[in-house]
Amino acid sequence: MQTSSLSARDQEVIWHPYTQMQTAPAPIGIVRGEGALLFDEDNNSYIDATSSWWVNIHGHAHPHIAQQLAAQALQLQHCIFAGYTHPPAVNLAERLLQILPAGQRRVFYSDNGSTAVEVALKMALQYWDNKGLRKQKILAFKNAYHGDTFGAMSVSQRSVFTRVFDDFLFEVHFLDVPTPDNVTDIMAHIEALQTEQIAAFIFEPLLQGAGGMIMYDRAGFEQLLQYCRAKDILLIADEVMTGFGRTGTNFAMEQVSVQPDMICLSKGLTGGSMALGITTCTAAIYDAFLSNDKLKTLFHGHSFTANPLACSVALASLDLFTDPACKTNRTRINGLHTRFLETLQASPLIKNARLLGTILAFEITTPNADGYTNNLADELHRFFKARRIMLRPLGNTLYILPPYCITDEQLEQVYDSIRTLLVQLQTS
């Protein structure tokens, strides 16, 4: 497997993301996918227990998505999106606005999660500028992750990932994540920043993904949003990972009573099959850009804005997502996770086992298990890879975040591998 031609050829020419190329093991060449399984060059199957970086929701190589893509490719593959439009972009915007939390009225297309965040930040800052107000402070949560481009890095937690660039990132005020008893302190923190100068608060609703699958207090979160709303601070919900059913509801923001001014979407948007980003906003945001003054225009776009192929697969994914079978699958996974959670909670080697929708997460406690760069993460990754299960820990945090089509048997295999890990850790 390690000497296979694809893997070997890769090592001559490719530079992989987040990878120390000198020490990383050779990548596994994946040639085919089906449902929750991926197959390597030697036809070994791997269970994709983390949805290929949290993007895949309906399974790999889904025929409906493939058919829609093929049909669209014979019709129109790409077209400039300023001054021109096309059916997939309009159809997708219409259908998305119907299922998004109330109040969202406009769809702005880009390419990925980071660009969806960049667009939201620009919209927020220019919204105030267009209104003739000077509001330039931005709030985000500690541990936040909003992407790897400079604006998105700026609103993310400073870390070993951003260290080299920290001097180039703009200033952001980082708030504690809500717990049942710190909301008063967080509000005091915001108050001290002079709320009339704050443009926006960007957050991952209910769950911080890359920060370590941190689930936070819903009531406190809601109270915080209410406070920001009362202070005229724009609310940007980054639903790039929580969107499309991950947290139980279609979108995480459905679980709180305050609705955001903007929503960022990507990852599950195309069912995980193509790159596409979306930033939606309310009528109030949109209207502030309407003017005879050209300087009030949102001057932002990308070559592949609203690519028809990407929009068509997003539409195909929506067909599958809005089918009641999808919800049934999510409930089924949540039920199985709930039972396994008890096993985890009973283990002395595990702390902080938690569950939200289809996401089950926990920390492994060993003497030197701390931080993203520890060796435990590499060891765990190796352990699961050897068992042909794709689980990639975030530091000492392990999580299962499967495609919704994963079968009971496949999920049990994932649980079994974790049980085996716990036995090994116990005896080592």
Ligand SMILES: *Cc1c(COP(=O)(O)O)cnc(C)c1O
């Ligand atoms: C992954 C992620 C992003 C960045 O999306 P990319 O498509 O990787 O640029 C932004 N926000 C959240 C919450 C994410 O999980």
